[in-house]
Amino acid sequence: QVEGITNGFRQKAAVPEVFGPYRIEWDIEERIPREPLSLYHWTWVSQNCLLAVGHVDGIIALLKVDIIHSADKTSLHGSVLTYLEEVVHTLCLSEDRTFACIQFANGSCGRVAFEDASVLYWLTGDDLQLQFPRPCHSVAICKVLGETRLLGLSDRFQLFVDDSVLCA
Incomplete structure (x- = not known):
């Protein structure tokens, strides 16, 4: 068994992990979807940043969720990265x-x-x-x-x- 290789595939990057439930603190308008299950295309940008798309009532937004680690807790802070037309x-x-x-x-x-x-x-x-x-x-x-x-x-x-x- 070669280190870093499982099932014939070499792992090129560490896979980010989240343990436990978290609440996202949003800095966005009420009309933008906030519930994680109503968002789609969740994508890890970096170890401390996620992207998601929110779509409700004709408003489409690309959302950014920053993962902030402090000594005693981890918090998630969400904001609108940009609005989309399609x-x-x-x-x-x-x-x-x-x-x-x-x-x-x-x-x-x-x-x-x-x-x-x-x-x-x-x-x-x-x-x-x-x-x-x-x-x-x-x-x-x-x-x-x-x-x-x-x-x-x-x-x-x-x-x-x-x-x-x-x-x-």
Whole structure:
């Protein structure tokens, strides 16, 4: 048994863990969903930060939950990172976890920068707005020949690299 390898797979990063129930203290308006079960696309950004999407009454928000450790307790503090105009279909993080890709329900994609909470359209190599030909249930950000690309796998198992069909 080689250290760090189980079942033939090497663990590249530690998996964050949460033990016990926690209450999230929110700094948001009443009309934004606050209940953890009403939020979706929960994503670990770092050991001390989570992202989630909240959607109620036509308001869609990308929410940030900071995990704050002190000597005697751990607390969770939630806030709105940014408001969105479209329903979120998928959410994925870059390898270095400095930005995320949001795929909207219509197949278009946006890039969320965490430092300023901006959401810009995801652009292809030709500086055109990326729109998958059909929404993809799995999306990943990766480097291909040194350039950041978006991979998408549709429900019909079509594999896209940016807006090009790789296999169908």
